[in-house]
Amino acid sequence: MKLDILREMNRERAARRAVILITDTTDGGQRLVREAEADHDPLAPELLARFRSGKSGIVEAEGRSLFLTVQVPPPRLVVIGAVHISQALAPMARLTDLDVTIIDPRTAFATPERFPDVNLLPLWPDDALAQLPPLDRYTALAALTHDPKIDDPALVAALKVECFYVGALGSRKTHGRRVERLTAAGLTSEQISRIAAPIGLDIGAVSPAEIAVSTLAQVIAALRQDRRRAPT
């Protein structure tokens, strides 16, 4: 691999843009295709399918055996709310290789002392999200503040771009009111139905750390959807 191509792949990954590296397995020749350029590529149908599946593999084309290295952005977890659950969730999520960002405009909550070594943005969600690489299909978002002023704008943004997981803390009653607000904000019932609420797998979680475990398990279940034995 040419160093230039390796640099480009690392740059694209850092910017959270998907690319496919095409390697001729016979002579080692290589080229890189960005998702935005795939439409016009001679291998377009194959490339577009690979961008969707995220799976690398061999294809036979033009009498050659080509290996496609599919590099999609690494999975990321954006947490709205620098709350007690988030303090447990952030280190657990990092152990499972999720990039974690925590957003909370309440500066009493969003302190480095409470969140050492975490990317922490003490801003309103709209301002914070504008500073980050855009939300995308490779991002999970968990809204944990209980405060509609903070949670709702982030939920709307996440549902619009089809984040692979969207969860929101709160009882069924709280969620019922949330559904009404999001409907009024113009989201479809199909979009709203993607919200995991009450948040987390039903493991009877009680403590903040247990709720963090159930939430993280639900995020992983969404990430690994295609590997699960039985849908729930």
Next chain:
Amino acid sequence: MLSTDTDILATAEAWREAGRGVALATVIETWGSAPRPVGSHLIIDEEGNFLGSVSGGCVEGAVIAEAADVIEDGQPRVLEFGVADETAWRVGLSCGGRIRVLVEPVA
């Protein structure tokens, strides 16, 4: 913590920038119960330092040895390991799977 693809490819770039000879190994095909999925990476420098994994430990030794030649002559090659291969006895994929690994120089 386990190294992710992000760490592995970023490290390959850093090693090369530091002037070290580097080879990149990638799992390009698997059959049966192969231990690491297609697309998994292992990087090796000229002194045999490595990061990542192509088989969870079974054939890394053989790949690292081959990588030294790749760094030396600059030619990519495809290696195959598995039960159908005599090398399986020596380097052993005990799971009974088969894998093909592309080893290429980072130049």
